[in-house]
Amino acid sequence: MNAxxxxxxxxxxxxxxxEGEKAVAVSRRGFLKVGAGAAGGLVLAxxxxxxxxxxxxxxxxxxxxxxxxxxxxxxxxxxxxxTLISKNPEIGQGIKTAFGVILAEELDAKWSDVTIVQADVNxxxxxxxxxxxxxxxxxxxxxxxxxxAGARAMLVAAAAKQWGVPESELTTSDSTVIHAASGxxxxxxxxxxxAAALPPPDVKSLKxxxxxxxxxxxxxxxxxxxDKLVQGKPLFALDVQIPGMKYAILEKCPSIxxxxxxxxxxxxxxxxxxxxxFIVEGTTPSKNVMQTAVLPGVAIIGxxxxxxxxxxxxxxxxxxxxxxxKDSWTDYVKQxxxxxxxxxxxxxxxxxxxxxxxxxxxxTVEAFYQFAFxxxxxxxxxxxxxxxxxxxxxxxxPTQLPNQAIVGGVVGLAADKVKLNQMRVGGGFGRxxxxxxxxxxxxxxxxxxxxxxxxxxxxxxxRHDSYRVGGFMAYKAGLDAQGKLAAFNAHMIGFKDTASGxxxxxxxxxxxxxxxxxxxxxxxxxxxxxxxxxVGPWRAPGSNTMAWVQQxxxxxVAAAAKxxxxxxxxxxxxxxxxxGQDGADQMPGMPRQAGLNPDRAxxxxxxxxxxxxxxxxLPKGHALGLAFYFSHQGHVAEIAEVSVDKDKKVTVHxxxxxxxxxxxxxxxxxxxQCQGCVVDAIGTMGLExxxxxxxxxxxxxxxxxxxxxxxxxxxxxxxxxxxxxPTGLGEPAFPPAVPAICNAIYAATGHRxxxxxxxxxxxxxx
Amino acid sequence: xxxxxVNGQDREIDGVADDTPLLWVLRDELKLVGTKFGCGIAQCGxxxxxxxxxxxxxxxxxxxxxxxxxxxxVEGLAKGEQLTALQQAWIEHDVAQCGYCQAGQxxxxxxxLAKNPNPTEAQINEFMAGNICRCGTYVRIKKAIKAAAAAxxxxx
Numbered sequence: 044m045n046a047x048x049x050x051x052x053x054x055x056x057x058x059x060x061x062e063g064e065k066a067v068a069v070s071r072r073g074f075l076k077v078g079a080g081a082a083g084g085l086v087l088a089x090x091x092x093x094x095x096x097x098x099x100x101x102x103x104x105x106x107x108x109x110x111x112x113x114x115x116x117x118x119x120x121x122x123x124x125x126t127l128i129s130k131n132p133e134i135g136q137g138i139k140t141a142f143g144v145i146l147a148e149e150l151d152a153k154w155s156d157v158t159i160v161q162a163d164v165n166x167x168x169x170x171x172x173x174x175x176x177x178x179x180x181x182x183x184x185x186x187x188x189x190x191x192a193g194a195r196a197m198l199v200a201a202a203a204k205q206w207g208v209p210e211s212e213l214t215t216s217d218s219t220v221i222h223a224a225s226g227x228x229x230x231x232x233x234x235x236x237x238a239a240a241l242p243p244p245d246v247k248s249l250k251x252x253x254x255x256x257x258x259x260x261x262x263x264x265x266x267x268x269x270d271k272l273v274q275g276k277p278l279f280a281l282d283v284q285i286p287g288m289k290y291a292i293l294e295k296c297p298s299i300x301x302x303x304x305x306x307x308x309x310x311x312x313x314x315x316x317x318x319x320x321f322i323v324e325g326t327t328p329s330k331n332v333m334q335t336a337v338l339p340g341v342a343i344i345g346x347x348x349x350x351x352x353x354x355x356x357x358x359x360x361x362x363x364x365x366x367x368x369k370d371s372w373t374d375y376v377k378q379x380x381x382x383x384x385x386x387x388x389x390x391x392x393x394x395x396x397x398x399x400x401x402x403x404x405x406x407t408v409e410a411f412y413q414f415a416f417x418x419x420x421x422x423x424x425x426x427x428x429x430x431x432x433x434x435x436x437x438x439x440x441p442t443q444l445p446n447q448a449i450v451g452g453v454v455g456l457a458a459d460k461v462k463l464n465q466m467r468v469g470g471g472f473g474r475x476x477x478x479x480x481x482x483x484x485x486x487x488x489x490x491x492x493x494x495x496x497x498x499x500x501x502x503x504x505x506r507h508d509s510y511r512v513g514g515f516m517a518y519k520a521g522l523d524a525q526g527k528l529a530a531f532n533a534h535m536i537g538f539k540d541t542a543s544g545x546x547x548x549x550x551x552x553x554x555x556x557x558x559x560x561x562x563x564x565x566x567x568x569x570x571x572x573x574x575x576x577x578v579g580p581w582r583a584p585g586s587n588t589m590a591w592v593q594q595x596x597x598x599x600v601a602a603a604a605k606x607x608x609x610x611x612x613x614x615x616x617x618x619x620x621x622x623g624q625d626g627a628d629q630m631p632g633m634p635r636q637a638g639l640n641p642d643r644a645x646x647x648x649x650x651x652x653x654x655x656x657x658x659x660x661l662p663k664g665h666a667l668g669l670a671f672y673f674s675h676q677g678h679v680a681e682i683a684e685v686s687v688d689k690d691k692k693v694t695v696h697x698x699x700x701x702x703x704x705x706x707x708x709x710x711x712x713x714x715x716q717c718q719g720c721v722v723d724a725i726g727t728m729g730l731e732x733x734x735x736x737x738x739x740x741x742x743x744x745x746x747x748x749x750x751x752x753x754x755x756x757x758x759x760x761x762x763x764x765x766x767x768x769p770t771g772l773g774e775p776a777f778p779p780a781v782p783a784i785c786n787a788i789y790a791a792t793g794h795r796x797x798x799x800x801x802x803x804x805x806x807x808x809x
Numbered sequence: 810x811x812x813x814x815v816n817g818q819d820r821e822i823d824g825v826a827d828d829t830p831l832l833w834v835l836r837d838e839l840k841l842v843g844t845k846f847g848c849g850i851a852q853c854g855x856x857x858x859x860x861x862x863x864x865x866x867x868x869x870x871x872x873x874x875x876x877x878x879x880x881x882x883v884e885g886l887a888k889g890e891q892l893t894a895l896q897q898a899w900i901e902h903d904v905a906q907c908g909y910c911q912a913g914q915x916x917x918x919x920x921x922l923a924k925n926p927n928p929t930e931a932q933i934n935e936f937m938a939g940n941i942c943r944c945g946t947y948v949r950i951k952k953a954i955k956a957a958a959a960a961x962x963x964x965x
Contacts, residue, residue: 275843
C-alpha cells in the first residue's frame with residue numbers, strides 16, 4: 044500500500060521504452076482532429092493532453108515529461124453504424140467493452156448501433172498502447188469522454204446549421220439529434236457527412252455529462268467479443284495462419300542463461316516435417332526491464348506445429364552452463380531465516396520516531412513470513428506470427444505492451460518499419476508486458492527469411508517465465524496500554540538483480556508502505572539477496588504479497604490485543620494520518636488523485652463487514668476473516684467465510700468483496716474481475732515455483748495445479764461508487780483475498796499461516 | 810491419407826504423421842482454430858472436443874485413432890446462426906474474461922447437459938473439474954450452465 048512504487052518504476056521504464064530520447068512535447072491543451080471517413084462519415088480523432096495539474100508537475104527538475112496520451116477514434120458511417128476504437132490490448136480485463144461504453148456514453152449513442160474494434164498499434168496516433176497496472180481506465184477516462192462528447196458536439200452543430208436553430212435548443216438521445224420545439228429529429232448517420240465538414244470543437248468548450256445523466260456507464264454489458272468467443276472464431280495470435288507460414292520452436296537452457304554448444308543436428312533435420320534446425324546465438328539483453336533479449340538456444344523449423352513439437356522430443360542439446368543461473372530456493376530460504384533475526388535490515392527505507400525504544404517496553408508481537416515464487420501460467424502459451432519481408436516486418440502477437448522499437452531492434456529495422464497487429468490476449472497477468480517471445484519470432488522469421496509461427500510449449504512457458512518474486516518478512520509490532528498499535532517494525536528480506544544490483548521487480552518494501560504515518564514509531568528496512576532468475580510484474584506486483592504479510596500480521600496484532608479485527612482496522616484508519624498524502628501513488632500518465640484515503644478504506648471495510656454478516660451467527664465450523672488493501676488506486680476490503688476439516692482441508696465458502704474504484708463503468712465486467720481475482724488468489728495460495736541450479740522445478744499443470752471449479756466459492760461483489768474518478772479493476776481485488784482467507788483460517792483453527800503455499804504448513808484448499 | 814468426420818463433414822488430410830494429435834490436425838490442417846492448446850498433457854481441457862458425443866482431450870488423442878468417427882468442435886455447436894442454449898447463456902452471463910479456455914469449457918458443459926440435463930451443483934463441479942480457467946470465471950460458468958439447464962427444462 045505502497046508496493047505500487049514498484050509499478051511506478053516499471054511504468055516509467057516502459058514509457059521510456061516507447062519514448063526514448065524523443066519524448067514528445069505535450070501541448071498543454073487537448074485538441075481534436077477531424078477528417079472525412081472513407082464512407083463519407085464522420086471520423087473524429089481526439090488527442091487530449093493529460094489533466095493540466097499533472098502536466099504542471101512536470102516542470103524543470105520535476106519528473107520526466109509525461110508522454111503524450113492520445114485518445115480514441117469515433118467513426119460514424121452514413122448508414123448510422125458507429126464504430127468505436129479501443130486502443131489498448133484486450134487481455135481479459137474487459138477494456139475493449141469498457142472503452143466502448145465510455146465513448147458511447149458521451150456520444151449519446153444507442154448501444155445496439157455500436158461496434159467496437161481493436162486499434163492498430165500506432166504510437167503516432169494512439170500514443171502508448173498497453174495493458175498494465177490497471178491503468179487503462181484512469182489514463183483514458185478523460186480523453187475518451189472528450190472524444191465522445193466532441194463527436195456529439197459536431198453532430199449537434201451540423202443539425203443546428205441544417206435546421207437554422209441554436210445549438211442550445213438541441214438535445215441528443217439514442218444516436219439521434221432532437222429539436223423538441225419543432226419535433227425535428229435526425230439520426231447521427233444522416234448528419235455524419237455534414238458534421239465531418241465542420242471545424243472541430245475546442246476541448247474546453249465540451250460539456251461532459253453529469254453522473255446522474257449516465258445511461259450506459261454503470262450498467263451491465265456483455266463482452267464485445269463474446270459472440271465470437273463462444274463460436275470459436277479466430278481472435279488470438281495462436282489462431283493466425285498466413286500462406287507459406289512455417290512453424291518453429293526455440294529450445295532454451297532449462298537453467299536460465301545457459302547457451303547451446305551443439306545438438307544432434309543431423310538427426311533432427313532428417314525427422315518428418317522438419318525443414319531446418321539451427322543454433323540461436325541470441326541477442327544482447329537490453330538494459331530496460333521491459334525490453335528483453337532473444338535468449339540463446341536451438342530452433343527447429345517445420346511444416347506444422349506437431350512436426351516441431353515431436354522433433355523436439357528427440358532433441359539432444361549440449362549446454363554451456365558457465366553463464367547459467369545457479370539460484371536455489373532452498374539456499375534462499377536458509378539465508379533469509381538467518382537474516383530475519385536482525386530487527387533492522389541492511390538498508391533502512393523509512394524510519395520515523397524511535398521504533399527500537401518503543402518496542403523495548405510493553406506488549407509486542409513478532410512473526411516471520413515466507414512466500415514462494417509463482418508463475419503467470421496464462422492459458423494461451425507464448426506465441427507470435429512474424430513475417431520478415433527484408434525492409435519491413437509484420438507481426439501478430441499477444442502482447443500487453445506492443446512495442447515496435449524493441450521488435451525492430453532485434454531485426455535491424457526502425458520502429459516505423461514494424462507493423463504490429465494487436466490480437467486478443469489469452470491471459471496477461473503481467474507476463475506479456477515482456478516481449479521476449481515477440482522478439483524471438485521476429486528473429487526466427489529473419490533467420491529463415493519468411494513467415495513463421497513460434498509456439499512455446501507449457502514447459503517453455505513455465506521454465507522461462509518472469510516469475511512473481513518470492514520473499515520474506517520479519518515483523519515486530521508494539522501495542523500501547525489500550526491495546527492500540529503503537530510501533531511497527533518491518534524487515535523485508537527480498538531480492539536484488541545480480542546484473543544491475545537494483546531491487547528485483549516487485550521485491551523489497553517501499554517508503555510509503557502502510558502503516559507508515561499511522562504509527563509514530565515506524566521503521567521499514569530491507570535486506571536483499573542476489574537473484575539471477577527472471578522476475579517481473581505479476582498481477583498487482585508487490586501488492587499481492589505485501590498485502591498477505593501485512594494484513595495477516597495486523598490480524599495477529601489485533602488478536603494479541605484481543606480486539607475485534609474490524610474495530611482494530613477502523614481505529615487504525617480512523618487516525619486518518621494518511622489523509623492528504625497526495626502523490627504517494629502517483630504514476631506517470633495517471634489522473635492526479637490522492638493515494639490511500641482512510642475514509643475510502645473505512646467505507647469499504649464497513650461495507651464488507653455489513654454484507655458478510657460480521658459478528659452474526661455462522662454455520663457450525665465456519666469462521667470469517669478480514670483484510671483490506673489499497674493498490675492500483677483501488678480501495679478493497681474482503682471477508683472470507685471458511686471452514687477447515689480435521690485433515691486441514693480448507694473450504695472457502697464465500698467471499699465478500701467491497702471495492703471503491705469510483706464509478707463503475709461496466710458492472711458486469713467489474714464484478715467478473717473481482718470474482719476472478721478471488722479465484723486466482725485462492726489458487727495461488729497453493730502454488731509455488733521452486734528453483735534449483737537456476738531452473739524451475741515445476742513445468743506443467745501436473746506439478747502446478749491451478750485452481751479448478753470445485754474450489755471456486757460464492758463471490759459477492761459490492762461497490763462503494765464514490766465520486767472519485769474511476770480506476771481500474773484488473774488487480775486491486777487480488778491482494779486482500781489471500782490474507783482474508785488466512786485470517787479466517789486462524790479464526791477457525793487458531794493456526795496462523797505464515798508460509799505460502801499453505802501446503803508447506805500441511806493445509807490445502809479443498 | 811487421414812479421413813476424419815468433423816462437424817458432420819468428411820474431411821481428407823494428406824501428409825500428417827500418424828502420431829499427430831487431433832488438436833494439431835484440427836488447428837493446422839483444417840483451420841478449425843477454436844480448439845485451443847494449453848498444456849499438451851490433458852490437464853487443462855482447453856483442447857476439449859467431442860468424440861461420438863463424449864468429451865475428449867484432443868491434445869492427447871492421435872488423429873489416426875479417431876479416423877471415421879464423429880468429431881465435434883466448438884465451431885460445430887451452433888446450427889448456422891442459431892446458437893445453442895449454452896452459447897447464449899455464456900453471452901447473457903458475460904462469462905469470459907480472456908476467453909481462451911471458453912471453447913473447451915463450452916464443449917465440456919455441452920457434454921454435461923447432454924448426459925444430465927439438470928445437474929446439481931456438485932455434479933457440475935465434478936464434471937467441469939477437468940477444465941482450467943486461469944482467469945477464474947468458474948462462478949459465471951456455473952451460472953451459465955444452470956441457466957441453460959433451466960432454459961432446457963421440458964424440452965426433449
